[in-house]
Amino acid sequence: MQQAENFRAESRALAAILEHLPEAEFHRETQFKGWTIDHVLGHLHLFNAAAEASLRGEDAFAAFIAPVLRDMQAGRSILECQFPWLDGLSGRALFAAWREGAERCADAFAAAEPKARLKWIGPDMSALSSVTARQMETWAHGQEVFDLLGHERQEQDRIRNIAHLGVATYGWSFRNRGLDVPEPAPFVQLTGPSGAVWEWNAPQDEDYVKGSAVEFAQVVTQVRSISDTGLEVSGTAAECWMQIAQCFAGPAENPPLKGTRYRAGQATPQAG
Incomplete structure (x- = not known):
């Protein structure tokens, strides 16, 4: 494998x-x-x-x-x-x-x-x-x-596996909080470290998440606030998802607040 x-x-x-x-x-x-x-x-x-x-x-x-x-x-x-x-x-x-x-x-x-x-x-x-x-x-x-x-990880295209988990757990992120799952799922278009472009779900003009696969993985694993990324998020379903996305099992967890997770040596983001 x-x-x-x-x-x-x-x-x-x-x-x-x-x-x-x-x-x-x-x-x-x-x-x-x-x-x-x-x-x-x-x-x-x-x-x-x-x-x-x-x-x-x-x-x-x-x-x-x-x-x-x-x-x-x-x-x-x-x-x-x-x-x-x-x-x-x-x-x-x-x-x-x-x-x-x-x-x-x-x-x-x-x-x-x-x-x-x-x-x-x-x-x-x-x-x-x-x-x-x-x-x-x-x-x-x-x-x-x-x-x-203070190290910057040299990311590779194996990040696609984690991005895929993030997309696959769209429904779980809502159900785990007792919320109805908005349908259809947003279109997701991500760019990998190599420049490869990956897509999930049916294309939509109004409800989507686009941008860096690494930043998407950071959001769905809750190691960064969506506010600390450059992801382009459009539509009610996509916006709600990115606020609660959770690709790991267990009780619902809240993502980190803006500015609370960052690499040492960088200018400290403003929390809030």
Whole structure:
């Protein structure tokens, strides 16, 4: 599966900026809910391992995820749920474990049948969708690390996978908030890092989202406010969507406020 190699490449891109990071730097807070780099890596490591367990079958996944689900049902946050599994692993040792685990996860999915149905915390997914979700989460959580360290990620056309997830979860973004889904879905036209142009849904003159695929991915993964992008948004459905877009599972989350997520070293945007 090419998607497995895209996940591998995304993981390696994040690993490259952490390769020589001093131990103390792993405990710096990002702009995402006060999570540290350490917290980000722990989260990615746990759910990469969960995805790998899902490939081994329903029983293997159930056994792996049971302690996490118990903690969630006890009211612990998704961040707190990872600490028992990590068992004190942190800093450069966690970095090494996450990097090795990501490579192992990519290897496992590369050998998987793309259409195989896999158990997950939410609805079952195909293996292809599962590893694409791993790429999305690595890219999205990686953004707060890139931002904190002041690095500009060199984006590639594999971002199309994340943009596609964003388009595919149009309806979910509304239903997850108990809202009616506006129909038809807006036309989406995005330009990839290579200059390639990608389109989704029927062309419309009044209801559409156009612009950078990277900025679209930033909005649907909620790592940037729509107000901090140059996306061209027209029409009621498109405008409502871009205010609540969420391509990841779980309860409805609000996107960041304008000016609250940015790369260190840039002029700080005005929040509000």
